[in-house]
Amino acid sequence: MRPSLLNPLFASVQTLPGVGPKLEKLYRRLLGRDDGARALDLLFHLPTGLIDRRARPKLADVVAGTVVTVDVLVEEHRPPPPNRSRLPYRIVTSDETGTLTLTFFSARPEYLEKLLPVGQRRYVSGTTALYDGHLQMVHPDRIVDEEGFAKLPLLEPVYPLTEGLSENNVRRAAEGALAKLPVLPEWQDQDWIVRERFPPFADALRLVHRPLDPIDTSPDTKSWQRLAYDEFLAGQLALGLVRANTRKVTGRRSAGDGSLRAKVIKALPYQLTGSQTKALEDIVADLAKPERMTRLLQGDVGSGKTVVALLACAAVIETTKQTALMAPTEILARQHHKTIAAFAEAAGIRIALLTGRERGKERAVMLEKLADGEIDLLIGTHALFQDEVAFKDLALAVVDEQHRFGVHQRLALARKGEAVDMLVMTATPIPRTLVLTYFGDMDFSELREKPAGRKPIDTRTVDLERFEEVVTGVGRALADGRRAYWVCPLVEESETVDLANAEERFASLKKRFGKAVDLVHGKMKGADKDAAMARFASGETQLLVATTVIEVGVDVPEASVMVIEHAERFGLAQLHQLRGRIGRGSASSTCLLLYKSPLGETAKARLAVLRDSEDGFRIAEEDLKLRGEGDVLGTRQSGMPGFRLARLEFHGKLLQAARDDAALILARDPQLKSERGEALRVLLYLFERDEAVRLIRAG
Ligand code: ADP
Ligand code: MG
Numbered sequence: 001m002r003p004s005l006l007n008p009l010f011a012s013v014q015t016l017p018g019v020g021p022k023l024e025k026l027y028r029r030l031l032g033r034d035d036g037a038r039a040l041d042l043l044f045h046l047p048t049g050l051i052d053r054r055a056r057p058k059l060a061d062v063v064a065g066t067v068v069t070v071d072v073l074v075e076e077h078r079p080p081p082p083n084r085s086r087l088p089y090r091i092v093t094s095d096e097t098g099t100l101t102l103t104f105f106s107a108r109p110e111y112l113e114k115l116l117p118v119g120q121r122r123y124v125s126g127t128t129a130l131y132d133g134h135l136q137m138v139h140p141d142r143i144v145d146e147e148g149f150a151k152l153p154l155l156e157p158v159y160p161l162t163e164g165l166s167e168n169n170v171r172r173a174a175e176g177a178l179a180k181l182p183v184l185p186e187w188q189d190q191d192w193i194v195r196e197r198f199p200p201f202a203d204a205l206r207l208v209h210r211p212l213d214p215i216d217t218s219p220d221t222k223s224w225q226r227l228a229y230d231e232f233l234a235g236q237l238a239l240g241l242v243r244a245n246t247r248k249v250t251g252r253r254s255a256g257d258g259s260l261r262a263k264v265i266k267a268l269p270y271q272l273t274g275s276q277t278k279a280l281e282d283i284v285a286d287l288a289k290p291e292r293m294t295r296l297l298q299g300d301v302g303s304g305k306t307v308v309a310l311l312a313c314a315a316v317i318e319t320t321k322q323t324a325l326m327a328p329t330e331i332l333a334r335q336h337h338k339t340i341a342a343f344a345e346a347a348g349i350r351i352a353l354l355t356g357r358e359r360g361k362e363r364a365v366m367l368e369k370l371a372d373g374e375i376d377l378l379i380g381t382h383a384l385f386q387d388e389v390a391f392k393d394l395a396l397a398v399v400d401e402q403h404r405f406g407v408h409q410r411l412a413l414a415r416k417g418e419a420v421d422m423l424v425m426t427a428t429p430i431p432r433t434l435v436l437t438y439f440g441d442m443d444f445s446e447l448r449e450k451p452a453g454r455k456p457i458d459t460r461t462v463d464l465e466r467f468e469e470v471v472t473g474v475g476r477a478l479a480d481g482r483r484a485y486w487v488c489p490l491v492e493e494s495e496t497v498d499l500a501n502a503e504e505r506f507a508s509l510k511k512r513f514g515k516a517v518d519l520v521h522g523k524m525k526g527a528d529k530d531a532a533m534a535r536f537a538s539g540e541t542q543l544l545v546a547t548t549v550i551e552v553g554v555d556v557p558e559a560s561v562m563v564i565e566h567a568e569r570f571g572l573a574q575l576h577q578l579r580g581r582i583g584r585g586s587a588s589s590t591c592l593l594l595y596k597s598p599l600g601e602t603a604k605a606r607l608a609v610l611r612d613s614e615d616g617f618r619i620a621e622e623d624l625k626l627r628g629e630g631d632v633l634g635t636r637q638s639g640m641p642g643f644r645l646a647r648l649e650f651h652g653k654l655l656q657a658a659r660d661d662a663a664l665i666l667a668r669d670p671q672l673k674s675e676r677g678e679a680l681r682v683l684l685y686l687f688e689r690d691e692a693v694r695l696i697r698a699g
Contacts, residue, residue: 005682006685009039011180013041019176023165047158047217051067065128068125074122075094098135104139184679187680187683189661203223205223208221225651228645229657230645255316265311283297283315287396293422295422297423297426309325313376319395322395323377323396326397327401350376356526397414398424455588456583458591460592461611463595483544483561485546485581485582487563487564488565489569502519502547503519520544537556557584561592593610
């Protein structure tokens with residue numbers, strides 16, 4: 001049950017001054033609460049700026065275009081001529097340094113005469129503009145006399161609005177909501193609060209709503225940081241509680257004696273990198289525990305995730321259980337199958353491939369073997385979800401390129417076995433802050449190190465006007481025996497147009513370079529795609545014109561040149577993915593980003609980030625700054641719950657601390673029974689994470 005001290009905050013906004021049933025409807029819209037707006041929602045609706053009445057510049061010092069409050073003498077009324085009431089009503093005012101015209105459209109003269117009597121002083125605030133070289137203000141926000149001005153706050157918050165609600169409505173209601181804030185117990189660690197100089201929660205909320213200085217409206221303030229930290233902690237605690245609970249319910253030990261892993265490692269033509277070894281250790285430790293694993297393996301393109309996945313599978317197969325590896329595209333599933341086949345064979349691991357293309361008798365035989373436990377590792381695409389795919393004993397599911405699959409798909413795979421351990425891998429470098437936010441219920445490992453011997457990719461941005469030079473340059477590379485990708489422009493929302501582009505470019509390059517040129521795109525039949533990839537991988541063809549089908553995971557180490565047309569139309573993360581197709585072998589690689597000028601500032605900045613960095617994590621962070629968080633993962637549409645108070649750009653750094661804090665709290669006081677634990681329950685209710693509280697009770 002919600003602690004009763006919070007009840008006033010969960011009461012309808014109708015309990016606030018000036019809010020009746022009609023306005024309540026508008027608050028529902030403003031606060032995104034279809035089922036009723038509450039005082040709490042308004043408290044969490046933070047101002048985005050403020051009106052500052054402290055400085056009252058002289059008219060000569062007013063900068064046109066800014067919002068000001070000035071102290072002026074009313075000089076003269078200039079009503080529009082009789083039958084031309086469409087024209088504005090102007091009132092000339094002045095101080096000792098200049099004049100200001102106040103302009104009103106369709107105003108009642110009697111009203112204006114009363115509001116602004118000639119010969120009187122008034123305080124006027126609003127947005128200024130220059131009109132015909134004269135300073136003017138159209139429909140001032142406020143006009144008051146000395147007495148009225150004394151009553152106005154010098155600083156007033158500005159809230160985001162919805163049609164029908166005014167700033168004054170929202171300010172009044174927000175004030176009312178602040179007045180309902182109860183005395184809350186402190187749920188944060190006292191030392192931490194002191195060290196960070198955080199005010200108590202209620203004070204912090206009051207300060208953000210009642211700024212004392214323009215600086216107070218920035219998310220950078222201690223007050224706002226405190227609120228964000230509270231929100232993060234509530235979220236991380238809830239995730240921690242959920243996880244503790246699911247772990248208790250399920251889990252089995254699935255890591256063998258290392259014999260198969262040793263055989264695979266022996267068969268590898270290279271040494272594992274330090275990060276690969278570490279990631280594998282993390283995974284095997286998880287597998288060995290009686291708890292269920294949910295781990296994210298995050299590794300930049302080319303960091304070598306596939307072999308880690310294989311070794312994780314090997315560890316499970318050592319216990320004679322089964323494993324699955326799911327890839328988002330057919331090309332990728334086939335490539336994984338091919339890469340893994342040789343090493344698996346060396347270790348005696350029985351693998352099979354299942355995509356939409358495996359059909360008929362062969363497929364039936366394979367499925368039968370799977371059900372009998374005669375296949376140790378099944379590699380495939382979405383086809384793995386299908387009902388007729390049944391394992392004898394699936395114990396580990398690896399999902400490659402996690403962000404392309406929904407959570408429900410991940411779960412569908414998990415249901416194919418009992419307490420299936422999950423390893424999800426992503427090459428989309430998800431910023432750490434986002435991992436914590438969205439995958440907070442997962443542990444994660446990173447492959448930050450690239451395999452030895454990789455040379456940096458020389459990336460250049462080139463104006464499309466120099467297209468001819470680029471083609472000539474590619475010709476030289478081909479003559480040197482190098483292999484190149486040519487990625488065709490992305491045309492928004494239209495695969496058909498993309499395709500037309502690729503086909504056109506293919507035709508023109510083929511004219512120039514003949515048989516060395518090939519084409520691969522998403523609409524090709526699976527077998528044709530494979531054949532094209534195989535020709536390119538073997539060196540039979542040298543220049544592969546492609547749509548973004550090659551974006552994900554394709555591995556042809558000999559390719560060392562990439563041209564991307566209309567790079568400005570691609571997302572940064574996507575460009576990084578694409579570029580990751582080269583620079584995988586020992587040759588030095590070149591990537592040319594062709595853009596159409598003129599480029600906007602942001603577009604320029606984005607391409608520069610890519611040109612100057614190969615660190616996927618940095619690129620992703622920059623991308624995040626330039627784009628906003630939801631886009632990076634494409635999660636905005638899928639309804640991933642966002643934050644109400646925290647802003648990732650400003651507060652992301654606090655997330656790690658909140659996560660550590662939550663882990664520590666739950667280790668010491670898993671039932672939240674201590675004094676601080678009780679206070680933390682209030683926090684969980686306040687941020688509506690109370691499902692987690694219910695779990696404590698059940699457990
Ligand atoms: P990604 O993490 O992008 O999926 P892959 O698993 O496709 O990367 O590996 C990229 C390339 O690096 C492959 O050609 C693979 O054989 C090679 N590779 C993986 N690990 C190592 C290593 N430790 N040393 C050298 N090459 C490696
Ligand atoms: Mg991969």
